[in-house]
Every structure is written in structure tokens, then in C-alpha cells.
Amino acid sequence: MQNLARQVLKQDIRAIARSISLIENETDITQKEALIDTLHPHCGNAIVWGITGPPGAGKSCLLDRFIEHLRQDNKTVAVIAVDPSSPFSGGALLGDRLRMQKHATDDGVFIRSMASRGHLGGVAGATADAIKIFDAAGFDYVIIETIGVGQTEIEVMELSDIVLLVLVPGLGDEIQALKAGVMEIGDIFIINKKDLDGADRLKSEVEYVLSLKDSIESDSKHPICMTSATQNDGIGNALSQINSYFAGLRDDGRLAQKRKERIEKELKHIATTKIMASANRFLNIDQRLNGWVEEVFQKKVSPYKLLNKKIGDFLQEINWQ
Amino acid sequence: MMKKIRILIAKPGLDGHDRGAKYVARALKDAGYEVIYTGIRQTPDAIVKTAIQEDVDFIGLSLLSGAHNELFPKVVELLKSKNADDIIVFGGGVIPESDIPGLKENGIRAVFTPGTPIKDIIAYIESAK
Incomplete structure (x- = not known):
């Protein structure tokens, strides 16, 4: 493992590619964890x-233009392009x-396609x-x-x-732009295919939504950029807006704050996954599930009652206060 | 989680007939593989670099222009030069029967000509993986 990590640090292309497969496949969790810890x-x-x-x-086309610039x-660029797996x-x-x-032969660009493998949320479980x-x-x-997202x-x-x-x-219409969800997560709004009908109207709708948001939040304004990726129009301007x-x-310290929040979520995620895994092992959920389904189906017990008791037994056994 | 087989479907050379390549890509997706499709007019160098970045197990090359004797072995050669010849290369397209032994000698492990049922390609992948 130390060896693989060392090669990754030396930017060995094959080692990087194999490390990502190791993470995606989760065939060897210990090895995966050791790799990430070393890096x-x-x-x-x-x-x-x-x-x-x-x-x-036009996400991929835009990205192609951004890489060019x-x-x-x-600057060297790595891309993780996520597409959905078939359910x-x-x-x-x-x-x-x-x-x-067209960047395939450029050593300064590494593109990796990643299937979502059942992970919801627009990315794959291995993306992080x-x-x-x-x-x-x-x-x-x-x-x-990300995969093409909805809301x-x-x-x-x-x-x-x-x-x-x-x-x-x-x-x-503009009601879509007012809704919760994906419209709220953009830092930079890029209106692509700006040569199409309705691009200017979309821009004023987004401006309207953002004016409501920016009047509530105190941080900097969210830029709106107009581009046409296929015509290579507006890319330089968008890039300079992104950079500034x-x-x-x-x-102003918001980046560090964001990254700390990212670590917090990561730690919570790892903790939950690991606790779930050990609890699953102890409660033998997979094996006992059929029996439990039958009991609940026949109304011998209700779901909360059943699981509160099982988990209670588990906590007692490990002497959890 | 299990290891997923990843396959690059690529079209080297200059012909633009990608119906066959797209059909195979789609069918392999339906068979449960992760298929990377890079489109037409790829150089052997681009194909090999893509295959390494994507850490694929197989490369499927499709060619209908007649340049297979030149371009297929070139891909195998480049893989060797990058110590990546554990990636299995197979090919398909309009390829005369008489060219197949020569391609196999040059490291193309299987060749599928027009009319091959998709289940034959899947059976090959399953036996070679």
C-alpha cells in the first residue's frame, strides 16, 4: 500500500487509475483506508x-472549454465525470x-469516468x-x-x-427557479446555449431569484455568466468570474470554513457507516430479516417495537450507558 | 461491493461509421459492464492513454475502413510500451477472415465480424476476464 501511495504522489498515471478502482470496488477496505490515510x-x-x-x-462541452483555458x-486538471449506473x-x-x-493525449489532463453504482445524490460513493x-x-x-441532475x-x-x-x-418557468434544491447550491450560475431563444429571460429570472437570496445572505454576490460552449463564446469571462x-x-476565510464543514460531514458519514456495519453484524439483520418481515406482516409486532427491543438488547450486551 | 468489469469501446482511424460500436457499447451496458465510449476518430495513442486512465480490463476496437491491420496492432504495441498489456484487446468490424490469424498473432485476442450475436461477445468477455 505504501508503494501504491508513493507512486500516486509521483503522479504515476497507472497508480492513480488503480487507486481509484480500489476505492470504487471496495474489494479490500483495509487497503483502501490505508491508502487514503497515507495520502x-x-x-x-x-x-x-x-x-x-x-x-x-452542456456540462461536458463547457468543461472541455474550461480545460482548454x-x-x-x-494548470493541470483532473476530471471525475459521473454517469448513472443502470438500476x-x-x-x-x-x-x-x-x-x-481532444485532451486524451495531454499529460496535464486526467479524465476518469465514474459510474454512480446505485449511489444517489448526483455523484458516486467513491467520488469523495x-x-x-x-x-x-x-x-x-x-x-x-455530476450526472444530469433534477432537483x-x-x-x-x-x-x-x-x-x-x-x-x-x-x-x-421562474417558479422552477424559486424552488428549493439544486437552484440553491450554485456559487456560479452559467447559462449555456445563450444563443437559444429564452436565454435572456432565464438570465433575468435567475437574477431575480438571486437578488432575493443575496439580500438575505451577507456573503458575496453569485455571478451569472452567459456562455455558448459549442461556439466557444463567453468561456474566458466565465473563467475569470469563477477565479475571482x-x-x-x-x-475571507469562507474556503477554510467550507472545507471544515466538508470534513465534518465526512467524519459523520464514516462514523455512521462503520457503526451501521458493526451493528448489522451483531444484529445479524440480513439473516434475520425474513423472520422479522413475517412477524411484522402478521402484525405480531410493530416495526419500531421490534427494532427498539433488538437495539436495546445490543446496547445492553456491549454495556452502553 | 464487487469488482466491476470496465470496457473501453473505441474507434481508431478515420471512418465515421459508429453504429456497430454504439450497439456493442449499449449491449455491454445492458449485460452489466461499465462501458466507456470515446467516439469516432481516435488515435491509438489516445485510446491507450484513455484505457490506462480509466483502468479498463478490455479494449474493444471497431473499424470499418480497412486499416485494422495497421491500427489494431499499434494499440497492442503501445499498451506493451506502457506496461499495460494486461489489458485485453478485441476487435470488430468489416474484417476479412484471412486477416484474422495475423491480427491474433499481433495480440488481438478475439475478432468479431458482422453478424456476430452479442451473446458471443459477452461469452468471450466472461471467459477472458
């Missing part, structure tokens, strides 16, 4: 963007990198740890492209320093 001191230097929006908004500045076959067709394939691998390997930027897939917010929300005209927004976050 942890080397993390925290990359700028992490999340790029999200509805399917077909970042490479002109000699039926478990397979996935990962096609995001098709739009970015994959970010760390790229970060430790020294990439200047790590960019997560509630907002986990990317918990993984990135900055969320770029890509919108396109024609998906609904990020500089603002970094300089």
Missing part, C-alpha cells in the same frame, strides 16, 4: 469545482469524456476519495461533473469548493 497529509492544495445541471445542459495557463443491469454507459477527448487521490497527486484543479441531487455541494450550476433556456469568486472565498 491525507498531501491533500488540500487542489481547487475543487463541482459542475452540475440538468441532462443535456486552464491548460493555456499551464437493472448494474452496467453503465460512460460517455462524458467523448466531449473532452477519488478527489483526494487527484489532490494528493498534485493536480491544480479537480473537477467533478435534489445536491451532494456535489458537499464535495467541492465551488459549484458551477449550468442552466439552459426552455426547461420551465474563488479568490474571495479563500481570502
Whole structure:
């Protein structure tokens, strides 16, 4: 493991790729944890963007343009492009990198397609740890492209320093923009396909929603950028808005705050998963489930009563006060 | 969680006929594999770099222009030069029967010509994985 971590730190492409598979497959949890623990001191230097929006908004095309510009500045870029796994076959067709394939032979760009493998929230379960691998390997930027989202897939917010929300005209009226969920997580709003009808109206609707938000929050204003990725229009402007927004976050301490919140969520998540796993082992839930289902079905016991008793027995056994 | 088989479906060379490649990509997804599709007109170098970044187990090459004798072995050669020849390469497309032995000698492990039922490709992947 030390060896794999060492190779990741040396930016060995194969080692990075294999580390991500190790995390995704979870075939060896101990090895996975050792890898992440070894890399942890080397993390925290990359700028992490999340790029999200509805399917077909142009996330991959935009990202392709952003990579072009970042490479002109000699920045190295790692991309984690998430697409959904089939709930039926478990397979996935990962096609995001098709739009970015012109960077395939550029050693300063690493693109990894990732299937969601049943994880909800717009990213994959392995995304958080994959970010760390790229970060430790020294990439200047790590960019997560989410699956095409609806309204509630907002986990990317918990993984990135900055969320770029890509919108396109024609998906609904201003009430959609007022709703809770994905509209609330954008730091930067990008209206792509700006040459289409309705782009200006969408812009004024988003401005309206943000004016309500910005009057409540005291932090900096959320920029709205108009782009056309296919025509390579507005990309430079969007990039400079993103960069100055990020500089603002970094300089007034909000970035550190965000990253601490990220760690807090991560720790909670690890704790919950591990406690669940050991409780499951003790309660033998999987094995006993059939019996319990039958009891509840026949109304011999109610669900809360049953599980409160089982968990009570468990806590007594381990002498939990 | 189990290890998932990952497969890169790629079209080297200059022909733009991707119906077959897309069909295979879609069918392999339905068979439960994670399929990375990179589209048409890929150089062998781009294909090999993609395969390594994506840590795939297989590369499926599709070619209908007749350049298979040149481009398929080039992919295998580049994989070797990057110590990544554990990645299995198979091919498909309009390939004359007489070219198949030569391709196999050059490290293309299986060749599927037009009319091959998809279950044959799946059976091959299952036996080789």
C-alpha cells in the first residue's frame, strides 16, 4: 500500500487509475483506508469545482472549454465525470469524456469516468476519495461533473469548493427557479446555449431569484455568466468570474470554513457507516430479516417495537450507558 | 461491493461509421459492464492513454475502413510500451477472415465480424476476464 501511495504522489498515471478502482470496488477496505490515510497529509492544495445541471445542459462541452483555458495557463486538471449506473443491469454507459477527448493525449489532463453504482445524490460513493487521490497527486484543479441532475441531487455541494450550476433556456418557468434544491447550491450560475431563444429571460429570472437570496445572505454576490460552449463564446469571462469568486472565498476565510464543514460531514458519514456495519453484524439483520418481515406482516409486532427491543438488547450486551 | 468489469469501446482511424460500436457499447451496458465510449476518430495513442486512465480490463476496437491491420496492432504495441498489456484487446468490424490469424498473432485476442450475436461477445468477455 505504501508503494501504491508513493507512486500516486509521483503522479504515476497507472497508480492513480488503480487507486481509484480500489476505492470504487471496495474489494479490500483495509487497503483502501490505508491508502487514503497515507495520502491525507498531501491533500488540500487542489481547487475543487463541482459542475452540475440538468441532462443535456452542456456540462461536458463547457468543461472541455474550461480545460482548454486552464491548460493555456499551464494548470493541470483532473476530471471525475459521473454517469448513472443502470438500476437493472448494474452496467453503465460512460460517455462524458467523448466531449473532452481532444485532451486524451495531454499529460496535464486526467479524465476518469465514474459510474454512480446505485449511489444517489448526483455523484458516486467513491467520488469523495477519488478527489483526494487527484489532490494528493498534485493536480491544480479537480473537477467533478455530476450526472444530469433534477432537483435534489445536491451532494456535489458537499464535495467541492465551488459549484458551477449550468442552466439552459426552455426547461420551465421562474417558479422552477424559486424552488428549493439544486437552484440553491450554485456559487456560479452559467447559462449555456445563450444563443437559444429564452436565454435572456432565464438570465433575468435567475437574477431575480438571486437578488432575493443575496439580500438575505451577507456573503458575496453569485455571478451569472452567459456562455455558448459549442461556439466557444463567453468561456474566458466565465473563467475569470469563477477565479475571482474563488479568490474571495479563500481570502475571507469562507474556503477554510467550507472545507471544515466538508470534513465534518465526512467524519459523520464514516462514523455512521462503520457503526451501521458493526451493528448489522451483531444484529445479524440480513439473516434475520425474513423472520422479522413475517412477524411484522402478521402484525405480531410493530416495526419500531421490534427494532427498539433488538437495539436495546445490543446496547445492553456491549454495556452502553 | 464487487469488482466491476470496465470496457473501453473505441474507434481508431478515420471512418465515421459508429453504429456497430454504439450497439456493442449499449449491449455491454445492458449485460452489466461499465462501458466507456470515446467516439469516432481516435488515435491509438489516445485510446491507450484513455484505457490506462480509466483502468479498463478490455479494449474493444471497431473499424470499418480497412486499416485494422495497421491500427489494431499499434494499440497492442503501445499498451506493451506502457506496461499495460494486461489489458485485453478485441476487435470488430468489416474484417476479412484471412486477416484474422495475423491480427491474433499481433495480440488481438478475439475478432468479431458482422453478424456476430452479442451473446458471443459477452461469452468471450466472461471467459477472458
